[in-house]
Amino acid sequence: MNILHDVSLVDFSTMGLGGTAAHLVTIETRLELLEALSWAQDQKLPVIMIGGGSNIIWRDEGFAGLVIVNKIERYETFHEDEENTYITAGSGENWDTIVERTAQAGLTGIEALSLIPGSAGATLVQNIGAYGQEIAQTLVTAEVFDLQANDFTTMRAEDCGFGYRTSRFKTTDRGRYFITAITLHLTKGSIQPPLYPSLNTYLETNKITDYSPMNIRNAVIAIRSSRLPDPALVHNNGSFFSNPIISVDQITELRSMYPQIPSWSMSDGRVKVPAAWLIEQIGYKNIHDSVTGMGTWPAQPLVLVNEHAKSTADLLTFKSRIEQSVINKFGIKLEQEPELFPLSS
Secondary structure, three states, X not given: OOOEEEXXXXXXXXXXXXXXXXXXXXXXXXXXXXXXXXXXXXXXXXXXXXXXXXXXXXXXXXXXXXXXXXXXXXXXXXXOOOOEEEEEEEOOOEHHHHHHHHHHOOEEOOHHHOOOOXXXXXXXXXXXXXXXXEHHHOEEEEEXXXXXXXXXXXXXXXXXXXXXXEOOOOOOOOOOEEEEEEXXXXXXXXXXXOOOHHHHHHHHHOOOOOOOHHHHHHHHHHHHHHHOOOOOOOOEEEEOEEOXXXXXXXXXXXXXXXXXXXXXXXXXXOEEOOXXXXXXXXXXXXXXXXXXXXXXXOOEEEEEEEOOOOXXXXXXXXXXXXXXXXXXXXXXXXXXXXXXXXXXX
């Protein structure tokens, strides 16, 4: 186990900002995780485990503890029968590689989650979703290390507290569990209509009638590539805000003032409004702010881009302007998707 000291966190977030970690180690096995946790406990240090850094914003003051970079790899398949297959993946596996392998095998369930950056374990924290699919729909169990029990345990999907872009790993039990593996239930076949509107439009435009997992994956990759920047080339965290969910009374009032406001009905009776539309309406589409060095991606204002920001403070100033402007105009509070570490300044 090679523990590094005084490590810049800039390279451990796709936003490319942040301070310094007092200590950092990369782990590839469960045993190395235990060794890292034991070392931190002996030193009386707080611990954070991360994956690819695509959903992380580091504070400028850095982290005075141990950052564990998760590289636990594993990929196992269990074919229950001709239709049902279970995939167990290490939490450090690249998520899109997993999606590619399952799509190539003709398995449906996660193909619409193609090209989402990050590691397999991180998918549970946010309950990632796109084009009508989300990880909660296919997860069976998660293998986790419980800091309170000081042991590994298996958590069922129904115990993960999944909600829209959230889970217990992000809310009530944030920092308690370190996810080491996930098991998914996928099926042989194709995604079934009705399809997500933008996906359906792409398929119809390109005269694609075969909804095989690979065809859906390729369609999603084409759509995402046309709208979103590659975090390997442009510093960003993907969608910075989740789509707000509001009451029927609130959307009724907003429609009286903004008849063109798009929305989707939720199963619980509430209504989802696209954050990108709200941001565009306040004039923040394709913005390049010379003061903070931040901007919004031309094809998708939901993506905040670090063009030449010097600090996380610059990013937070820019995003706060957006949040306040949306509140002032629509009375809607945007919720940030990337997690700000450490938990408090």
